[in-house]
Amino acid sequence: MTTVEDALTHVETKPVNRMLQRPRSTTGAWSWFTTVDHKKIGILYGVTALAFFLIGGIEALLIRVQLWGPNGTVLTANQYNQVFTMHGTTMIFLMGMPLSIAFGNYLIPLMIGARDVAFPRINMFGYWVFLLGGLFLYSSFVLGGAPNGGWFGYAPLTSTPMSKGFLPGHGPDFWTIGLIMLGIGSVTSALNFIVTVINMRAPGMSMLRMPVFVWMMTVVAFLTLFAMPIVTAALMMVYLDRNFGTNFFNASMHGDPLLYQNLFWLFGHPEVYILILPGMAVVSEILPVFSRKPLFGYSVVVFSGIAIGFLGWGVWAHHMFATGIGPVAQSAFGVSTMIIAVPTGVKIFNWLGTVWGGAVRLATPMLYALGFIAMFTLGGLSGVMSAIVPADTQQTDSYFVVAHFHYVLFGGLVFALFGGFYYWWPKVFGKMLDERLGKTSFWIMLIGFNLTFFPMHIVGLEGMPRRTYTYGAGLGWDLLNKLETVGAFLIATSVLVFIVNIVHTKLRGEPCGEDPWDARTLEWATSSPPPEFNFAEIPIVTNRDEWWHRKYTEDEDGRLVRLPAGAATATAEPEAHHHIHMPSPSYWPLLFTIGLPILGYGFVFKNWWLVGLGAVWLMFGMTGWATEPSTEPGT
Amino acid sequence: MRAGALVAAITLLAAGCNGNNNKQNSLHPDGPAAHKILNLFTPFFWIAVVIGIGVLVATIILPLRFRRREGNENPKQVHGNSTLEITWTIIPVLILAVMAIFTVPTIFQLAKTPKGPNVIHVDVMAHQWWWEYKYPKENIYTANELHIPINRPVVLSMTSDNVIHDFWVPELSGKKDVVPGQTNVEVIQAEKPGTYLGQCAEYCGLSHADMRLRVIAQTQADYDTWVQTQQAPPSAADLAEFKKLGTEYSCTTCHMFQGVSKAEVGPNLTHLADREIFAGGKYDLTFDNLWKWVLNAPSRKPNQCPRLPQPDPCKVGMPSMEKTFGMSAGQAQDIAHFLLTLH
Ligand code: HEM
Ligand SMILES: [Cu+2]
Numbered sequence: 001m002t003t004v005e006d007a008l009t010h011v012e013t014k015p016v017n018r019m020l021q022r023p024r025s026t027t028g029a030w031s032w033f034t035t036v037d038h039k040k041i042g043i044l045y046g047v048t049a050l051a052f053f054l055i056g057g058i059e060a061l062l063i064r065v066q067l068w069g070p071n072g073t074v075l076t077a078n079q080y081n082q083v084f085t086m087h088g089t090t091m092i093f094l095m096g097m098p099l100s101i102a103f104g105n106y107l108i109p110l111m112i113g114a115r116d117v118a119f120p121r122i123n124m125f126g127y128w129v130f131l132l133g134g135l136f137l138y139s140s141f142v143l144g145g146a147p148n149g150g151w152f153g154y155a156p157l158t159s160t161p162m163s164k165g166f167l168p169g170h171g172p173d174f175w176t177i178g179l180i181m182l183g184i185g186s187v188t189s190a191l192n193f194i195v196t197v198i199n200m201r202a203p204g205m206s207m208l209r210m211p212v213f214v215w216m217m218t219v220v221a222f223l224t225l226f227a228m229p230i231v232t233a234a235l236m237m238v239y240l241d242r243n244f245g246t247n248f249f250n251a252s253m254h255g256d257p258l259l260y261q262n263l264f265w266l267f268g269h270p271e272v273y274i275l276i277l278p279g280m281a282v283v284s285e286i287l288p289v290f291s292r293k294p295l296f297g298y299s300v301v302v303f304s305g306i307a308i309g310f311l312g313w314g315v316w317a318h319h320m321f322a323t324g325i326g327p328v329a330q331s332a333f334g335v336s337t338m339i340i341a342v343p344t345g346v347k348i349f350n351w352l353g354t355v356w357g358g359a360v361r362l363a364t365p366m367l368y369a370l371g372f373i374a375m376f377t378l379g380g381l382s383g384v385m386s387a388i389v390p391a392d393t394q395q396t397d398s399y400f401v402v403a404h405f406h407y408v409l410f411g412g413l414v415f416a417l418f419g420g421f422y423y424w425w426p427k428v429f430g431k432m433l434d435e436r437l438g439k440t441s442f443w444i445m446l447i448g449f450n451l452t453f454f455p456m457h458i459v460g461l462e463g464m465p466r467r468t469y470t471y472g473a474g475l476g477w478d479l480l481n482k483l484e485t486v487g488a489f490l491i492a493t494s495v496l497v498f499i500v501n502i503v504h505t506k507l508r509g510e511p512c513g514e515d516p517w518d519a520r521t522l523e524w525a526t527s528s529p530p531p532e533f534n535f536a537e538i539p540i541v542t543n544r545d546e547w548w549h550r551k552y553t554e555d556e557d558g559r560l561v562r563l564p565a566g567a568a569t570a571t572a573e574p575e576a577h578h579h580i581h582m583p584s585p586s587y588w589p590l591l592f593t594i595g596l597p598i599l600g601y602g603f604v605f606k607n608w609w610l611v612g613l614g615a616v617w618l619m620f621g622m623t624g625w626a627t628e629p630s631t632e633p634g635t
Numbered sequence: 636m637r638a639g640a641l642v643a644a645i646t647l648l649a650a651g652c653n654g655n656n657n658k659q660n661s662l663h664p665d666g667p668a669a670h671k672i673l674n675l676f677t678p679f680f681w682i683a684v685v686i687g688i689g690v691l692v693a694t695i696i697l698p699l700r701f702r703r704r705e706g707n708e709n710p711k712q713v714h715g716n717s718t719l720e721i722t723w724t725i726i727p728v729l730i731l732a733v734m735a736i737f738t739v740p741t742i743f744q745l746a747k748t749p750k751g752p753n754v755i756h757v758d759v760m761a762h763q764w765w766w767e768y769k770y771p772k773e774n775i776y777t778a779n780e781l782h783i784p785i786n787r788p789v790v791l792s793m794t795s796d797n798v799i800h801d802f803w804v805p806e807l808s809g810k811k812d813v814v815p816g817q818t819n820v821e822v823i824q825a826e827k828p829g830t831y832l833g834q835c836a837e838y839c840g841l842s843h844a845d846m847r848l849r850v851i852a853q854t855q856a857d858y859d860t861w862v863q864t865q866q867a868p869p870s871a872a873d874l875a876e877f878k879k880l881g882t883e884y885s886c887t888t889c890h891m892f893q894g895v896s897k898a899e900v901g902p903n904l905t906h907l908a909d910r911e912i913f914a915g916g917k918y919d920l921t922f923d924n925l926w927k928w929v930l931n932a933p934s935r936k937p938n939q940c941p942r943l944p945q946p947d948p949c950k951v952g953m954p955s956m957e958k959t960f961g962m963s964a965g966q967a968q969d970i971a972h973f974l975l976t977l978h
Binding site: 077150154165255294296300322323327334341346352361387393394396398463472559 | 662714716799803808812833839841
């Protein structure tokens with residue numbers, strides 16, 4: 001098979017003189033380091049992001065333990081500031097984004113009837129950047145202090161030279177360099193998704209026949225592509241101000257502190273849609289399957305997703321209502337924020353419309369999808385409350401906002417992704433997760449989540465600011481904070497039950513067949529787990545929800561009628577398996593990527609030898625990569 | 636069951652509005668700006684509650700009502716319904732339009748700065764991690780506690796010489812960031828005498844949580860008395876004593892003491908004993924708190940200045956006198972006794 005990468009790189013026909021023997025094996029432990037299979041890479045992303053989810057969760061528990069009562073002493077101020085910064089940074093850059101990429105990586109080629117993504121080696125590179133970037137960030141805990149400027153690292157707090165002592169340690173250096181590095185990975189995987197979706201759809205899969213999941217991930221990819229460069233510029237300016245005496249944000253030298261916020265949120269607001277759209281994507285797949293009805297208003301859902309993608313660029317200053325941007329800007333951004341609520345609301349109603357009149361199976365994925373609708377709606381409503389600018393001046397930077405974004409990020413994204421785990425687990429691993437454990441875990445999570453985050457609305461309006469390592473006695477916040485801490489441990493319990501479920505399934509689970517949920521999209525048309533080449537024969541697509549229409553048709557009343565098995569299975573040019581050429585494994589993505597953290601440490605510690613070594617390393621990696629054909633001839 | 640939890644939660648919220656009078660509660664306004672904000676917020680809050688309950692109930696009822704059972708496995712395949720979809724696009728648009736119509740004028744009203752002889756002006760400077768207040772007309776320079784007369788608008792001109800902070804006294808008004816290189820204006824006004832609490836609401840580094848403040852609203856007469864005490868010069872004995880402290884422990888390198896030092900790194904100590912709180916509002920001004928602070932400030936409030944090293948400049952905060960000069964607890968207590976006489 002030919003990938004776009006093949007078409008772009010000149011395919012060599014005879015083996016060239018190369019520095020390393022090319023890896024051949026596509027199985028065994030070592031193959032995980034050299035694989036270019038989008039499914040394996042998807043699993044790597046998923047496992048790594050889940051590990052970071054657990055680490056970020058432990059940080060959250062530390063936060064909650066510290067805030068159990070007034071004047072907590074479990075953590076020092078400096079430790080607390082590192083913990084909440086790393087919690088936020090982890091949950092956004094090391095959990096939310098990569099976990100969404102995990103789903104996208106695994107599912108997009110399957111859903112569009114392709115054999116892989118367009119750039120298989122770049123795909124692996126993206127993963128290595130994510131892993132090494134994450135380890136780089138976490139190494140700061142032992143190498144001079146973890147990031148401690150908050151997940152949006154406002155200048156001039158972060159950009160002031162370390163010698164001034166506003167923030168102890170090397171944290172902001174690790175933070176800026178680490179995020180720039182992670183950004184490189186996100187941009188490459190975004191490009192990869194876009195090219196894959198545009199070029200590699202199976203015959204007949206027009207854009208408006210693509211699953212909503214693919215649509216939303218495409219919007220996310222475009223948002224990532226355009227947003228990351230903006231934050232990269234801002235982060236570089238912070239790094240330069242802090243280390244080289246530039247004055248981008250230094251007011252005493254006519255720099256502009258608010259410039260940072262404008263740049264950051266011009267990235268940051270699209271970023272929150274980068275985080276929530278994959279949640280919407282997953283839910284839009286689960287609801288129809290478990291209601292046995294097509295998604296209500298497919299095109300409206302798709303177009304409101306696109307609309308959100310566009311409007312998301314015009315609301316950034318709603319994060320800055322208290323900065324003194326003046327009443328005109330406040331009004332404009334308040335109103336634009338209200339407008340973006342409309343396509344969001346439309347989606348919610350369409351999801352409910354999907355359930356209406358269906359034949360609903362309340363299996364675990366469906367429970368999570370319904371939980372998503374409910375929790376995300378509450379988060380959306382508190383978001384609209386913040387669009388009332390004067391009211392927002394009471395809410396911003398208080399625990400009210402912490403409640404709001406956890407309702408959308410946790411109640412939204414995380415609930416949806418958990419639903420996604422239960423839904424696609426059988427496809428990926430060939431075994432169903434246990435339903436009883438799944439439901440138990442869901443209910444504990446739902447209760448724990450609300451217990452943790454609902455009281456934060458109240459305590460925020462009662463005057464508790466966020467990012468405070470302690471609070472005084474006698475402010476009446478004690479009880480609510482205690483409830484929140486109990487809730488956080490309930491959430492942790494439910495995650496534990498999920499882990500037990502994984503182990504249980506691995507040991508005891510029964511093989512499940514290719515289509516255990518009676519699903520609708522093409523990933524269910526192949527075995528579980530799918531073969532390396534995904535489909536023995538590329539399907540020819542004649543319908544939206546192609547797989548469903550191969551199983552069912554509608555009678556005159558529009559009721560569902562099952563077709564006799566094997567009725568319609570059109571495929572493109574039947575290929576014999578041994579003719580399917582998959583891209584060959586490669587060491588180069590990993591070797592190349594190792595240069596990045598070397599370069600990174602060089603910049604953090606201003607050690608020019610390391611910078612030089614990193615640069616040479618990258619050049620070496622690039623050369624090796626460029627001279628290696630994507631598919632080894634004769635394999 | 637979930638609906639039950641929600642009702643419970645809303646009751647809790649309502650209870651929060653009325654019950655928790657912690658003096659830092661935005662649901663307990665005592666100034667015109669805070670009232671205006673809450674009055675705008677409340678009706679839309681209830682609309683949101685209704686919509687929220689509607690969606691919650693729908694997510695519970697619909698799946699139960701349409702649960703898969705014998706005979707309904709093959710439901711009608713509805714792909715959409717334009718009328719419905721247009722309806723549920725337009726209704727939110729209308730609600731949001733109403734919201735915008737009420738929001739925008741309020742934004743402009745709150746942005747107005749009052750003028751005239753009735754207005755009090757205060758220059759606010761945010762430090763790491765405490766608040767400095769200067770009353771230019773009255774020639775007063777104090778810290779952390781802002782004294783204002785009731786029923787008169789107070790215009791705060793706020794800036795910072797370090798990082799971004801945020802001035803927030805929820806019962807009087809919303810937040811306003813305090814940004815270096817720019818002067819943001821915030822208008823506060825109190826309706827009743829009393830103490831209103833607040834704190835820095837923009838993360839500003841190590842001791843952000845300890846950057847608290849309070850507004851003490853007084854009747855005009857009480858306020859006038861306060862102004863007079865602030866303006867009174869210190870006695871000759873106090874001057875001499877403070878000079879001595881300056882030579883022994885370098886207090887004067889950072890602190891202002893009228894007639895001895897003009898330093899503005901730390902708060903003005905001339906009338907310290909008139910205050911209720913110190914150290915960025917973290918501590919009540921009691922003898923016990925004070926001598927421990929004098930002895931070893933970094934152990935009482937996280938900062939970056941363990942000692943006064945020479946020639947390296949001190950980073951942020953007050954150094955430990957114990958570590959720098961070997962001060963003893965007894966000496967610290969003597970100093971605290973003296974400081975508590977400075978009215
Ligand atoms: C067990 C689950 C969680 C708990 C108990 C929790 C708790 C908290 C708390 C209490 C804070 C505020 C800390 C402070 O302001 O001092 C916080 C901040 C934050 N959380 Fe979570 N959280 C959880 C999960 C998540 C998830 C899943 C995400 C994202 C998908 C997330 C994203 C964030 C972000 C972005 C911040 C802001 C960090 C900052 O202020 O720089 N959290 N979390
Ligand atoms: Cu501050």
